[in-house]
Amino acid sequence: MHLVEIDGKRLLSTLGIAVPQGTLFSDPGFAPPTLTGNGPWFLKAQVLQGQRGTRGLVVRVDHPTELEEKLSTLQKAIAEEPCAGILLETATPASEQWFFGCDLDRETGQVRINFSSEGGSAVSASQT
Numbered sequence: 001m002h003l004v005e006i007d008g009k010r011l012l013s014t015l016g017i018a019v020p021q022g023t024l025f026s027d028p029g030f031a032p033p034t035l036t037g038n039g040p041w042f043l044k045a046q047v048l049q050g051q052r053g054t055r056g057l058v059v060r061v062d063h064p065t066e067l068e069e070k071l072s073t074l075q076k077a078i079a080e081e082p083c084a085g086i087l088l089e090t091a092t093p094a095s096e097q098w099f100f101g102c103d104l105d106r107e108t109g110q111v112r113i114n115f116s117s118e119g120g121s122a123v124s125a126s127q128t
Helices: 005-014 063-077 122-126
Strands: 021-025 039-044 059-063 087-092 097-106 110-116
Touching: 021 110, 039 063, 059 063, 063 087
Parallel strands: none
Antiparallel strands: 021 087, 039 059, 039 087, 097 110
16 A cells, blocks of 8 residues: 555544644735735655655745746656645644655565654665
């Protein structure tokens, strides 16, 4: 099973786990939304490939005046790959972040649970 971030968050939410609220825009030509709150915000490409942050597919927007330019840059970056949309979320302040993931260990054929204080591609690579 492959889940993009928004699908995983919806699943966790049905289990009563609090997740940041966001809006998914799946129409590639959507107009920039009106930002609410004080920001910052994140634009996150909903793709199945990893390393989104290092590939420029997660973009921080610090001020509403930056939105249109950063959205355009993100749309160009995902133009050539399958994408389920762009998730817009208000940043959530946190004193700590923990990352959780599951994947298949190809050597043993078993599911590996990854849990770490380090995020992104380092979670699966660390085999914690």
